[in-house]
Structures are given as structure tokens and as C-alpha cells.
Amino acid sequence: MLSNQEVAEALLEKFGDQVFDFEEPYGLLTLSTSREEIIPLLEFLRDHKTYQFIFLTDITGIHYPDNVENEFMVVYHMHSFVHNFRVRIKVSLAEADIHIPTATGLFASANWMERETYDFFGIMFDGHPNLKRILNIEEMDYFPMRREFPMEDATREDKTDALFGR
Amino acid sequence: MADIELLPHNVSANADLPELVEELTTLNLGPTHPATHGIFQNILKMDGEKIVSGEQTIGYIHRAFEKIAERRPFYQITTLTDRMNYCSSPINNLGWHMTVEKLLSVEVPKRAQYIRVIMMELARITDHLICNSILGVDTGAFTGFLYVMQKREEVYEIYEEVCGARLTTNMGRLGGMERDLSTTAIRKIKEFIKSFPPVLRELEQLLNRNRIFMDRTINVGPISMERAISYGFTGPNLRAAGLDYDVRVMNPYSSYEDFEFSIPVGQHGDTYDRYMVRNEEMWQSLKIVEQAINNLPEGPYYADAPEYYLPPKKEVYRSMEALIYHFKIVMGEIDAPAGEVYHAVEGGNGELGFYLISDGGRTPYRLHFRRPSFIYYQAYPEMCKGSTLSDAILTMSSLNVIAGELDA
Numbered sequence: 001m002l003s004n005q006e007v008a009e010a011l012l013e014k015f016g017d018q019v020f021d022f023e024e025p026y027g028l029l030t031l032s033t034s035r036e037e038i039i040p041l042l043e044f045l046r047d048h049k050t051y052q053f054i055f056l057t058d059i060t061g062i063h064y065p066d067n068v069e070n071e072f073m074v075v076y077h078m079h080s081f082v083h084n085f086r087v088r089i090k091v092s093l094a095e096a097d098i099h100i101p102t103a104t105g106l107f108a109s110a111n112w113m114e115r116e117t118y119d120f121f122g123i124m125f126d127g128h129p130n131l132k133r134i135l136n137i138e139e140m141d142y143f144p145m146r147r148e149f150p151m152e153d154a155t156r157e158d159k160t161d162a163l164f165g166r
Numbered sequence: 167m168a169d170i171e172l173l174p175h176n177v178s179a180n181a182d183l184p185e186l187v188e189e190l191t192t193l194n195l196g197p198t199h200p201a202t203h204g205i206f207q208n209i210l211k212m213d214g215e216k217i218v219s220g221e222q223t224i225g226y227i228h229r230a231f232e233k234i235a236e237r238r239p240f241y242q243i244t245t246l247t248d249r250m251n252y253c254s255s256p257i258n259n260l261g262w263h264m265t266v267e268k269l270l271s272v273e274v275p276k277r278a279q280y281i282r283v284i285m286m287e288l289a290r291i292t293d294h295l296i297c298n299s300i301l302g303v304d305t306g307a308f309t310g311f312l313y314v315m316q317k318r319e320e321v322y323e324i325y326e327e328v329c330g331a332r333l334t335t336n337m338g339r340l341g342g343m344e345r346d347l348s349t350t351a352i353r354k355i356k357e358f359i360k361s362f363p364p365v366l367r368e369l370e371q372l373l374n375r376n377r378i379f380m381d382r383t384i385n386v387g388p389i390s391m392e393r394a395i396s397y398g399f400t401g402p403n404l405r406a407a408g409l410d411y412d413v414r415v416m417n418p419y420s421s422y423e424d425f426e427f428s429i430p431v432g433q434h435g436d437t438y439d440r441y442m443v444r445n446e447e448m449w450q451s452l453k454i455v456e457q458a459i460n461n462l463p464e465g466p467y468y469a470d471a472p473e474y475y476l477p478p479k480k481e482v483y484r485s486m487e488a489l490i491y492h493f494k495i496v497m498g499e500i501d502a503p504a505g506e507v508y509h510a511v512e513g514g515n516g517e518l519g520f521y522l523i524s525d526g527g528r529t530p531y532r533l534h535f536r537r538p539s540f541i542y543y544q545a546y547p548e549m550c551k552g553s554t555l556s557d558a559i560l561t562m563s564s565l566n567v568i569a570g571e572l573d574a
Contacts, residue, residue: 025506026268054395057510058519060534075521077508077536081409084416088508109398112544120232135225135573144233151237 002083004029007051014044021090030088035100038076038091042106045078045087053087055079056103059113061121065147071095072123076103093123102128120145190218193555197226201304201559204569208546208558215554220547224540228573235533239498240266241340241476243533248334250537251571253296254289254514255335256325261511263338264419265520269507270340272471276463278342279421284355284458285328285337286420286511287451291362292318293514294402294444294451297566301441302373304563305382310372317365320358327351341475342468352459359456366448373441383438387549387561394435397545400538401516403565406443407435413512424461425454437564444566473500498528515539515566539571 004024011019011031019041021032033041045053057077065071070092078087093100102125103110114125115134122143125131133140142149195201195208202208205226211218231246238246247262248255260282267274274282295318299311322332328351329337329344337344347355373379389399394407404411410429414422430446432439468475476495477488494500504526510519519536546565550558 026508028508030506056398057517058508058521058534058536060521062523062532077519077521081411081416086508107398108393108396108545109541112540113398116540133225135228137225144230151233 002051002080002085007085007087010048010051011041011044015041028086028088030090032090032092035091035093038074038089039101039103039106041089042076042078042103045080046106051080051085052082053078053080053085055081056107056109056113057086059103059110059117061117061123061145063121063145063147067092069094072098072121074100074117074123098122099124099126101126102131104128119143122146195555195558197223202562203300204567204572206543206567206569206572208562210555210558212555217550217553217555217558220550220558222543222546224543225573227569231574232533232535235530237529239500239528240502240530241474241495242498243530244336244338245334247535248336249570250535250574251293251514251518251539251568252333253568254286254293255333256285256289256337257293257511257513258518259335260286260338260420261509261513261518262520263340264511265507265509265522266340266474266502267469268509269502269505269522269524270471270474271503272341272469272474274342274420274469275466276421277346277465278467278469280458280462281343281347281467282338282420283422283425284347284455285325285335287454287458288321288324288355288358290451290512290514291448291455292321293566294448297514297564298373298441298444299369301383301437301560301563302369302379304560305379307373307376307379310369313372314365314369317358317362320354320361324351324354324358327354339468339476341471342466344476345478346467347462352462355455355459359452359459362452366445366452370445374445380438382557383441383560383564384436385434386437386553386557387564388434388436389545389549390435393545393548394542397548398541399516399545400542401512401514402440402443402447403435403542404516405429406432406439408433413510413517417510419509419511422454425457427451427454437560440564501526501528502530510536513538513571515568515571516542535574537571537574539567540574543567543572 008022018037019031019033023030057079060075062073072093074091076089114128117123118131119133119136191212193210193212195210197205197207207223208220210220235243244259247258250258295314299314302310325335326332329335389407391407391409394404410431412429427450430443432443472491477492481488482492502524504524506523508521510517516538521534522530523532525531550561
């Protein structure tokens with residue numbers, strides 16, 4: 001069995017201060033990296049002789065509008081079948097420069113996951129072979145999962161939280 | 167005899183005709199094609215009978231579940247999850263509840279866990295039953311479909327007995343089940359365990375060694391293990407390609423570690439193997455249901471977590487405390503702790519993951535569904551490349567792409 005400690009140390013040894021913010025929410029090793037290092041990091045994990053994180057479980061995005069300079073976050077979940085070990089990798093992006101290299105060269109599954117993330121958040125995956133909307137219509141000119149688009153009409157007064165004592 | 171002017175061998179007889187422009191036919195398979203079992207469009211480029219390339223357009227029933235979830239208290243999100251894979255909604259439903267319970271650190275009592283296992287395995291059986299019998303229909307074997315639909319109906323009757331709904335079941339609650347298994351439900355489950363094997367055997371006898379079925383499915387839509395992993399396959403589609411990855415065994419949840427069952431594995435990753443793996447999985451699921459119903463532990467069916475578990479209605483009428491908690495839960499007054507959770511369950515199609523970020527509010531800050539159908543459906547053009555259109559239909563139907571899960 002791999003331990004979080006072991007993987008974290010291996011990553012620190014290889015990438016130094018390019019990997020940071022190590023956490024263990026509910027036991028899952030979580031770390032952050034920069035967007036320059038994300039592809040080498042994924043490749044290192046995939047091709048590592050013993051760890052073999054050959055399975056990309058998921059890519060998704062998160063929007064933190066209050067986090068100035070780091071408004072967006074791309075989250076990768078990797079899985080090593082051999083050790084039954086998961087790791088979560090995060091990359092923060094600024095809204096002004098919302099670009100990240102694509103992982104489609106490493107995993108075929110990244111294609112649609114990145115398209116979905118682009119569709120919802122507008123995160124540009126550089127080098128993606130077919131970066132266009134996947135679930136929403138092409139004509140849409142905004143990115144609906146961003147927090148500035150609330151679910152309900154903000155001008156409605158019958159649904160304000162104040163009426164319900166919140 | 168007149169001289170016949172012979173043409174040199176390398177000049178075609180039609181040399182003076184303008185050269186034919188080789189053009190690929192564009193064929194729209196879908197959006198509403200009866201054989202796609204869902205609304206998604208495949209734009210296929212055909213060279214005669216052969217498929218050269220394909221491109222998919224999905225999102226026809228996209229309902230923005232992730233966005234809606236950002237405005238809903240945790241207990242209201244169950245209705246969204248049920249509508250993803252509607253062939254096996256209890257798995258989605260209970261998987262979601264387990265995710266939130268992980269966030270809240272609520273320990274669910276054994277009895278509730280066993281009931282959940284029973285419900286999830288029954289759901290897996292119906293899911294695979296639909297997939298396999300429809301695969302038979304696509305090859306022209308309607309009989310098998312008619313035989314097994316009766317059994318799905320019986321499972322739906324069990325759902326109805328357990329929670330009142332049949333298709334979009336809402337049987338879980340945060341901290342346990344909505345209600346205990348009634349004696350009727352237990353009797354019905356036991357009857358189902360007895361009556362299901364002959365029907366499944368009949369389906370097997372109809373299809374497994376059927377000459378036409380084998381000719382139509384063997385070596386159709388194959389995918390290698392390496393490509394399957396790279397494409398993010400999980401569940402029966404990955405196991406048919408030869409890797410025995412099953413979330414129930416690798417990361418047991420809801421006391422799956424208590425039960426004995428094996429993971430069927432295929433070799434070639436073709437349509438026939440996917441069919442066989444699903445078939446065998448139904449036997450294994452039945453085995454799990456049998457073990458769970460026979461060893462159903464005594465005790466409460468919900469956790470002692472009054473802040474999160476919606477109290478039974480008769481308690482609400484009797485006790486003030488239950489009334490207060492009922493009100494607070496229904497009005498969404500209760501905050502969840504901050505944290506981030508990834509929880510995966512073995513859905514009908516593979517690893518169904520819930521990635522939940524809570525900022526400490528009453529709704530999730532961000533909720534992402536890792537939907538297996540969405541992730542592996544992109545491999546479809548590669549799998550049917552070079553095959554004929556009739557084979558492509560079978561490939562799609564053996565992949566078991568559920569439109570609700572694909573689009574969410």
C-alpha cells in the first residue's frame with residue numbers, strides 16, 4: 001500500500017517547490033501545482049515505474065470569484081489501479097490569463113472532460129484538438145457555471161433569503 | 167474477323183470518362199434514431215458500407231444539474247441524481263447520500279447499509295437486464311426482451327414497496343433509509359431471488375450460443391485494455407476488455423466487504439464480451455442480494471444524526487424535537503461542514519463519482535458528477551471505425567450509453 005507521505009515525498013523530490021499546498025481532506029492526497037508543471041506532473045505520475053497512475057478519473061473546474069488572481073481552479077483526479085491509490089491535483093488560474101495546457105496527449109479521456117470544463121467555465125486548454133462546447137449550444141456566448149450567473153433571477157423579491165430568516 | 171483493338175492493361179476502359187470523385191457519404195445516426203436508445207447524434211462518414219470516421223453531438227437533454235445543485239440544500243439534490251442514470255436510479259441516489267454522509271462524517275448503521283446494498287444490486291440487475299435484452303432486440307431477437315421485462319417489473323414493484331416510486335426512486339435519506347424494509351418487501355425480494363434465475367437462464371439459452379447472435383457480436387466494436395484505460399472506461403465495459411477493476415471491491419462502501427462475489431472479466435473487449443460480463447454480473451448481484459437479505463442485521467435503519475436525518479412523520483407529530491429538526495431540514499437551515507469529498511460508487515456503467523466542495527453553507531459550493539457514460543462515450547467513433555453501420559448499432563447498444571447520464 002502506498003501512503004500519502006510516500007507519494008508526497010516523491011513528488012517533492014522531483015518537482016521541488018513547484019508542488020505545494022499538500023492536504024489530506026478525507027484521506028485523499030491533494031496538492032497544488034503551477035500550470036507550467038501540470039503536464040510533466042501528470043506524465044511523471046502516469047509513467048512512474050512503481051506508482052502507475054494510469055487512470056485519469058476526472059477533470060473539472062471550480063470558480064472562486066473572490067480569490068483575486070486565482071479565480072479559477074482546474075482539478076484532476078488520478079487513480080493508480082495497482083496500489084488502489086487516488087491523488088487530486090489542483091491548478092489555479094487567473095481570469096485575465098485563463099490558459100492551461102491540455103492533457104489529451106497523455107490520456108484520451110481528457111478530451112471530453114476538458115471540453116466540458118471549457119464549456120462550463122471558459123477555461124482554455126491550449127493544444128486541445130477540438131476545443132468547443134459539448135453540452136451547451138454553440139451560439140452561447142457566456143460560461144454558465146461561473147458564479148456571476150445565479151440560478152434564479154436576482155431581481156426577484158419573493159425569494160430573498162431575508163424573508164426566510166437567513 | 168475484325169481486329170479488336172486491345173487496351174493496354176494499365177488503361178481503364180473508361181479512361182475517357184471524367185474521373186469519379188471519391189466522396190464519403192455523410193450519415194446522420196440520430197439524434198432520434200430508434201436504435202440509439204437515446205437522443206444523441208452521430209455524424210458518420212461512410213465509404214460504402216464502411217464507417218470511416220464519426221463525430222458525436224451530445225447535450226440534447228442537458229439539464230444543468232451541476233448548476234442547479236449550487237442552489238439546493240443537500241437533501242434536495244437527491245432528485246437530481248435519480249434522473250441521471252434512470253435505469254438504475256437507486257445507485258445514483260444512494261451514492262449521493264453516501265457522499266454527503268462522508269462529508270458530514272455520519273456513520274450509517276449496518277441495517278441501513280445492507281438495505282442499500284440490496285437496493286443497489288437490484289438496480290444493477292435491472293440496468294444490465296435492459297442493456298442485454300435490448301442488445302438482443304438490436305440483433306433481431308425480440309423474444310428475450312419480452313421474457314425479461316416481467317422481471318424488471320418485479321424489481322420496480324419492490325422499489326414501489328420500499329419507497330413508493332418506481333422509476334425515479336427516492337429511497338435514501340442522509341443518515342440511512344427513508345423507511346425500513348416492510349415484510350412485504352422482504353417477501354418480494356425473496357420471491358425475486360427464487361424466480362429470477364430461471365428467467366435469466368432462459369435469456370442465456372436464447373442468446374449466449376445463438377449462431378446469429380454470436381456472428382453479430384463477436385469481434386464487433388472491440389477495444390483493447392490500454393485504449394479502454396486511456397479512454398477512462400470503467401465498469402462492465404472495462405472489465406470486458408480484461409481489467410478486473412470494480413469499485414465495490416477496490417474501495418468498498420456500504421459494507422460491500424461483507425459479501426462474497428466475484429468480478430467477471432472478459433478478454434477481447436468486444437460486444438459479445440460486454441454482453442457476457444453483464445450477464446455474469448447479474449448472477450453475482452443476485453448472489454449479493456441473497457446474502458444481504460438472509461443476513462439482514464437487526465437494529466435501526468437510520469443513524470442517530472437528528473440534524474441531518476429527516477425524522478419519520480409520526481415522530482414529527484408526537485415530539486417537539488423531531489418537529490424542530492423536520493422544519494430545519496426542510497427549510498434547508500442546517501449548514502454542512504466545509505470540506506471537499508470525492509466518493510465513487512460502482513454504477514451500472516462504472517465508476518460513478520461525486521466530487522463535492524462545501525464551503526460550510528447549506529448548499530454545495532460546487533458539485534461535479536463523474537458520469538461514466540459521458541467519459542467513455544467519446545471512444546465510440548474509434549470503436550466502430552472500419553465496421554459496418556449495423557455493427558455500429560450493436561457497439562453502441564452494448565456500451566449501454568444512458569442519455570440522462572451522458573448529458574446530466
